Amino acid sequence: MSIDARNHDDAETFDGSGDGTGDEENKSRIARWADDWIQNPEKAYAVMLVFLGGVLLTTSLFPLYWLFNVSMAPPGQTDIPLLPTTIDLSVFIQVFQQVPFARFMFNSLFYAFTVTVFVLLVGSLAGYAFGRLEFRGKTPLLFSLLVLSFFPPATLFIPLFRAFNQQVPMLGLFTLPVEIYGTPGAVVTPLSAFTMPLAIFILTTFYGQIPDGLEDAARVEGTTRLGALFRVIMPLSAPGVATAGILTFITVYTEFFFSFLMTGNSAAEWAPVVDGVIAFQTQYTVRYDLQAAASLIAIVPVAILVVVAQDKIISGLTQGALKE
């Protein structure tokens, strides 16, 4: 952490500076604060940030708390109180007993992991080309990535569905050798294609910022151009790679449309985690408590990923690289 430890002159410690809000009795203390803040705008800024952060976090977390609340409510109850009446964590076990929820999660994790690795790899090659090389047709190609995102993904469903079922030849040229509908391939391939443009854009922006000198140095030291990408440019673009990775992973993990329609409904048929959540919903009853509990469980892998990956999103990676 020593890399980014310096230079943060705005790194006030917020802890403690915001308490005492309940103190009514001490007008002079408030006055003192006010004076202090006028003297010392940095402090006022810090306090403001704490306050704002508190408000933001509360609003952003409330629905999550609400979800927990719902999971604690007895089955069938839809009038959810602000505070749970009982705390019964057995609901989190029931989730796994009633449906093969672990398998549903595995399916989605598999999709998310495969697509993320693939997109980061293939997207890095493209991001490197777009970000660091000059070539004819760069702008139109980059623009074509955007154009792809103009269309609702649903549009692509029918042609892909037919191709995956071997009903129509792909590109009008060849029929897929095997039917991939209902297999992970039918989910992973289109989702890779849909998440690719954003990933390429993010990686292009970040790879483009790495100074040429570092790449040259790596090449002189003995890497190929591609080696320099993976050994120097990617590590130095860690914030961008981590961001693109998190975004892709979460998008695929929570994706519903294709992963639902391209697979069967049961866990064994590669249905996604969302199917697992919906499985608690029958035609006549909805187990909101189980759905909520399942949702909270489903978030755990993402939470772990975010915790791990966010350490890469730090500043100052290229600090000390070049003396300009």
Place this chain on the structure above:
Amino acid sequence: MSGGSDGVLTGLATWTENLSEQAYAYLLLVPAFLVLLLFAFWPLASAIRMSFFADVLTGGQLGEFSGITNYVQLLTNTNALAPAAFVDPSFQTPVLEQALFMTILFAVLSVTGETLLGFLYAMLMKAEYKGRRLVRLLIILPWAIPIVIQGMIFFLLFRPGYGLLTEPLQQLGIFSNLPLNTTFDSFVIVTVADIWKTSAFMALLILAGLESVNQDLYEVADVMGASRWQRFRYITFPLVFPVLMVAMLFRTMGALRVYGIIESTTVGCSTVPSMTCLVTQFMFGSATLYGSAAAVSVLIAIVVGLFIMVYLGFIRRSNQSLGLA
């Protein structure tokens, strides 16, 4: 490693090393564009082709070639089977019930909200203090919630009669008795739900941009006596701008294609008909109207395209490079 494959690999490596910059660039683009060609560009082209064929109500087939009939019907609100108006030139349909205007309004409101909130979140994630890791996680989490569950949360919050927030909002006179069935109320719910969830996306991208700002510049600014606002205005903002633009670009495209949140909050496409709602309803509704569905998709793409042009124009004018402008 066997000597043989090693030799091939070395040969391949040498071969790629000797390519010109241009040829090398194309080589690197091949994998990505191959995937895109097969699973995005080709289906897209087929869909565009479909839009010029007449609907056949059953069997998932395409009818005769019909030219731009589908488009004309959509733009003049004369498609008898349309679940909602794409656009009503006579304006007898309320604005919020015209897919085009409803969606644009949604996109503008949600992207604005998400950008502002996202920036604040990003600053919060950037500052250094104890517990930052936790704050970062908590900010990102809402985005990790599958849209179906998000829908459920908001459904339960606004459920008529029971929902925690239904009553207070009704008493304030903001919401009607059945918020999930009223277009205005539902529109607000959907927008709020979207902002709540997607601000994290913005925050994450902006954070990545903030973190890549060379910290030395701040020292320079401090030496020059810049105020906090000036630091933001003259250093942070311009340097974050490219990433911010990527984030806003993709969020705008996403918002203009809004669909999932509408269905999952049980608001439903009949109450808040977004443009993409029309696509799915044409496609998976009681009748399968592939031609019309494809035509709506193309119209959506055109609307999105126009928005993107505005962005690119803006980027170009502010003289920032994104590779595109």
Place this chain on the structure above:
Amino acid sequence: MSRVQLTDVTKRYDDVTAVDNMNLDLKDGEFICLVGPSGCGKSTTLETIAGLTKPTSGEILIGDREVTNLPPKDRGIAMVFQNIALFPHMDVYDNISFGLRLRDFPQDEMDERVDEAARVVRMQGMLDRMPSEMSGGQRQRVAIARAIVRDPDVFLMDEPLANLDAKLRVNMRTELQRLHKQLDTTIIYVTHNQAEAMTMSDRIAVLDKGELQQIAPPLTCYNEPANRFVAGFIGSPSMNFADATVGDGTLDANGYSISFDTTAIDGVGTGDAVEFGIRPEDIYLKSNSAEAEDPSRTFSVTTDVLEPMGDEIFVYLKPILGASGEAADFEERQGLLMSVDPSSDISEEEDVEIVIDRARLHLFDDASGDAISHGIVADSEIGTADDGVQAD
């Protein structure tokens, strides 16, 4: 240790020719400086040798190997960059050992080599530092260690000292020379600083507009510049130039007329337009004219501005008005620049008498700029008649 040969190397970009038909033959173990103003093609030349840029045409040999189409990693070179280019995500050890790791060196040999390289650049005990925690000089040392650790055939250095402060630069210059002596490896060193080139190199290659102007030992470049460009570029302060005409036994620039035996030099005839050049240090006050090898007649001039440098004083002289009333056209400044001993008693706006060392006067072809002669001799017949005041 290797010889480096460039044969007809040309690098063209869309509309610019960065390197034009470059031919260089560098001896094994030689310290060569490529100098020239920015945009002269010196860095591009280095990049083609490194393999970072591919020449449009021509051939490059390192040792006996043709490397024109080899990627940088296979050329047996190491490079030190102007912007230092340490990998910021690696500590000193990892930076230095990067190339060794790529080549799968065994750990113990790697340790040994890294220690040795760190010792050479005096960075022992700092192997676990990150680049961001080091000073500019330390970073540059690490960069040099990274280059020497692989024991390359050729070192390429692209203005490695340009970003260091003045004091450090002089120190590092000495260290590089010490290093060269110690390693005895061919070093190709790019700089725009002619003083750096003069002090460090065995030979200097002077480049301008993508073309090689001269390649020769530093003193040869200084004493016998191949053309007007080299003459002007090498030496500080730079040479005085003026347009001149060859008269009948004289060399005439407005205001200056110097006795000149045209028959002693091939290729000049009466009436030819030439350019003459004289270094500030080859102009003397009359009192010191004994120091000149072949002093000319005396000219009376007025001093303009003085620039005392400590070890010498630069004296700007006001132009002498010629017969036509026009001043001799010395570039940029109107008069000559001369350098005198710091003990000289001289002040601004003072009338002084000067002599020019004829033996150190350079003549260049007016059109091509090529050197015609380094030093001229007085015309034995007309000489004295012409200026009479001559010292001899």
